[in-house]
Amino acid sequence: MRRVAATLAAATVALGAGLLVNPTPAAAHGATMFPGSRQYLCWEDGMQDDGQISPTNPACAAAVQQSGTTPLYNWFGNLNSQNNGGTVGSIPDGTICSGGNQGPYDFSPYSDMRDDWPRTNLNAGQTYEFTHNNWAHHPGNFDVYVTQQGWDQSELRWADLELIHTEWDPPQQGDTGGLGYYYWDVTLPADRSGYHMIFVHWVRSDSPEDFFSCSDVVLS
Template sequence: MRRLAAWAAAAVLGAAGLVVAVDPPAADAHGAEVFPGSRQYFCWVDGTTASGAIDPQNPACADAVAASGVTSLYNWFGNLDSNGAGRTEGYIPDGRICDGGGNGPYDFSAYNEPRTDWPTTHLTAGETYEFQHNNWAQHPGRFDVYVTTEGFDPLQPLGWDDLKLVDSVTDPPDTGGPGGTNYYYWDVTLPADRTGRHIVFTHWVRSDSAENFYSCSDVVFDGGDGEVTGLGDTDPDPDPTPSPDPVCPDEAPGTPGDVMAMDVTATGTHLMWGVAESGCVTGYDVIDPGTGAVIVATDGAPMVDLTGLEPETTYSASVRARNDSTGAVSATTDAVSFTTLAEDGDPDPDPTPDPSGACEVSYAASSWGAQHPGFTASVTVTNTSDAAVTDWTVAFDYPGGQVVDVPGWSASVSQDGTAVTATHPAWSSDVAPGASVTFGFNGAAAVAGEHPAPTGFTLNGSACTS
């Protein structure tokens, strides 16, 4: 795993010509369980070669790569849902627990596959082990550890009825800073009645964001002491490590995957992109597509946080890969565009009377590239009336033929023709005076790159300003 380099202190972004602060990698959390090793982590270890290519030897890992591609393994720390908000049963469906329901930017769906040949950690029931969760990036939060119940059938899809919560810890210590092989660690005493093959499911619930991370680790309770099998050899390996970083100074870097703008706020966003899957790549440059200037460079991390943006302003960014050994750079990706949200507390330049249920709406959407119809949208609705709004429902129209992927997050989203309706979740049904609710969803534009803003926002039938 390459260490994250020091980040630039500031950069110029977009036509607005703003100076934008670039946060260090600790600004957003990413990681996965490394003991007992998760499927995505062990398959990355199993598949990483000296050239930097991913070529799994384990049959389960090889089949997962054949089904989902290698991007998920290059981004093994990115099995996430930006709007998970600690939700489990009723939100993540049975059979999709290992990838958190598939709401993240990378395809980890193949890592739900029920089979018995995933890389496996050998343990002893009833013993206490130091669990370790990589802190590729750091954030406060809670780790919930589940173990499948005795009698679990590993050849059947994993369901919530199969899991029992055995440990929970908040803000455990770590071995060092983010961006490398450091990790959070804490002690977990495993159930004493388990025998044979089981799954350990670890759910990382951030306390400063709705973003959650998911790890399924295959274990066998056979009296072992942490040995690992299934990593391309027959000898148990108590301390698996990936192959060294590639050395290929003359190989041109491949083009990165699509850029995504996530967690858009009034003053910033989190950019992520697909790792270049060919050539020798030592780092990435985030580019201002208007000027061609480098906004910020990384030494291998496919992500960066931008802050200090202006509210309600549209920005664009693209990415290219570098080979620092030769100075070669790849072609640049399509640009992603995003619009920052309105800043809370800003005075309304055109105030209107506040009827019962009056509201204000901030809408932001980021495309998945100029040639890709997909987009991610976020809607924040503020109750500007003097009375609480109960059992809230937000409705609006999409004028450009956009199609919403239901059900969305932090609300149940549905669509009938051009009309879209978002209904409150069970855990957030009321909006107090002056309070806000935020929900989001993915969707597809009728024509890639064309995304007219929605119109006609209402909160429980009362018109909103937006």
């Protein structure tokens, strides 16, 4: 817990520095913090003391090379403002992690399937407290998906994903506009092992705007 607190404290300082460098972030709204989503962990990996973003993780660095640092300064802004909860038929396979590439920033490289994204080690069958940033507060639900055992890792498809949990209007910890978060418990399937993707789809109930987070995990 001390390590987590220290990390969050350092990230808070870095976040403030980042907003000085990029002073006009989107009116955007959150991403999964645990298990860490690609956009959140790449921001955390890349943020420097002077507010610049320079990731060392190879996948994060490649994403920055393709779409720049603006998406990471706005790591909470991976959204589709007109998706209205759509899944199959609304968000094409292969673009699920970036919400169909319809947001204000280019998160398209965060849908790339490669084996060097930051990963979180979890235990199958265990219950974890998921946390999702509340940069801005909105009512709605969080749908949590996990890939099927034996899924085709060349592309993330809706057919690969199993909906395992839906949480409506969870409680919050901390202030909006920073590193505050929603939190709720999720029990992972016991019949999974190895590399998997956890996809969290935040669906607003007061707007057609949706938010997207993919987290790379290893299940033991």
